[in-house]
Amino acid sequence: xxxxxxxxxxxxxxxxxxxxxITAAVERGSLRAGVTVGQRAILEGLSLTxxxxxxxxxxxxxxxxxxxxxxxxxxxRAGLIxxxxxxxxxxxxxxxxxxKGEAIITAIRADEMEKLALFSEAFSPAELAAxxxxxxxxxxxxxxxxxxx
Amino acid sequence: xxxxxxxxxxxxxxxxxxxxxITAAVERGSLRAGVTVGQRAILEGLSLTxxxxxxxxxxxxxxxxxxxxxxxxxxxRAGLIxxxxxxxxxxxxxxxxxxKGEAIITAIRADEMEKLALFSEAFSPAELAAxxxxxxxxxxxxxxxxxxx
Numbered sequence: 001x002x003x004x005x006x007x008x009x010x011x012x013x014x015x016x017x018x019x020x021x022i023t024a025a026v027e028r029g030s031l032r033a034g035v036t037v038g039q040r041a042i043l044e045g046l047s048l049t050x051x052x053x054x055x056x057x058x059x060x061x062x063x064x065x066x067x068x069x070x071x072x073x074x075x076x077r078a079g080l081i082x083x084x085x086x087x088x089x090x091x092x093x094x095x096x097x098x099x100k101g102e103a104i105i106t107a108i109r110a111d112e113m114e115k116l117a118l119f120s121e122a123f124s125p126a127e128l129a130a131x132x133x134x135x136x137x138x139x140x141x142x143x144x145x146x147x148x149x
Numbered sequence: 150x151x152x153x154x155x156x157x158x159x160x161x162x163x164x165x166x167x168x169x170x171i172t173a174a175v176e177r178g179s180l181r182a183g184v185t186v187g188q189r190a191i192l193e194g195l196s197l198t199x200x201x202x203x204x205x206x207x208x209x210x211x212x213x214x215x216x217x218x219x220x221x222x223x224x225x226r227a228g229l230i231x232x233x234x235x236x237x238x239x240x241x242x243x244x245x246x247x248x249k250g251e252a253i254i255t256a257i258r259a260d261e262m263e264k265l266a267l268f269s270e271a272f273s274p275a276e277l278a279a280x281x282x283x284x285x286x287x288x289x290x291x292x293x294x295x296x297x298x
Contacts, residue, residue: 011284024295130279135160146173
């Protein structure tokens with residue numbers, strides 16, 4: 001057994017605590033801006049795909065239909081999004097950020113990116129590129145392993 | 150905004166699907182060896198700390214007490230571990246792998262490490278070292294952010 005797999009195993013094992021810390025940190029930042037972490041996700045989704053329907057948001061964010069519906073109601077009541085009838089389907093709606101919703105998600109994302117930029121300064125461009133490359137490759141690798149018989 | 154934070158943001162966002170794929174892949178490998186993913190975790194825990202108590206295993210694996218108790222009973226019934234009275238505390242026990250349990254977790258871990266070693270071959274030692282370095286640094290970074298007021 002060489003050194004590399006042990007090191008890689010340790011890094012892979014760090015994925016679970018990392019996700020817990022990311023979720024807690026994103027939640028902390030969202031709450032400072034006055035929204036929950038679920039509301040932040042919906043606002044980000046609508047900022048990436050303006051005019052999305054609820055099922056489209058659910059699919060993009062991998063969230064359950066009822067959870068998406070509940071959060072859409074919350075952020076609509078708070079004046080952060082608005083809905084319009086979907087001309088293609090009766091009884092369905094498309095959703096857009098209001099200027100207030102746009103301002104909130106822009107501020108949250110700017111804060112997150114500023115923090116990541118500060119973090120990045122401790123690493124070389126080659127190290128960051130390697131992290132990105134290995135992380136995405138691991139994603140595909142484990143997705144394939146999970147499908148293997 | 151420079152290029153690096155965007156790239157890093159994308160890699161960080163891959164953490165959630167990655168954990169899902171890792172869990173599914175580890176489960177697939179465990180089931181092939183005849184144990185559940187929870188049983189695999191307990192066997193690995195006892196292989197790293199032979200003679201551990203149930204509370205020690207729960208703390209090391211971040212599992213709830215009742216879940217640990219249930220799995221310990223399962224693997225004991227399957228003849229994969231054995232327990233002995235804890236001389237330090239009446240009513241508490243210490244747990245050890247049996248030769249059969251040892252063989253199973255050794256085979257599972259060897260298979261996992263072999264797969265990771267194959268994966269590693271596509272990357273340079275510098276890339277793998279960078280992945281390890283950035284992954285552990287992100288863990289500390291987000292843990293601190295989560296605590297920030």
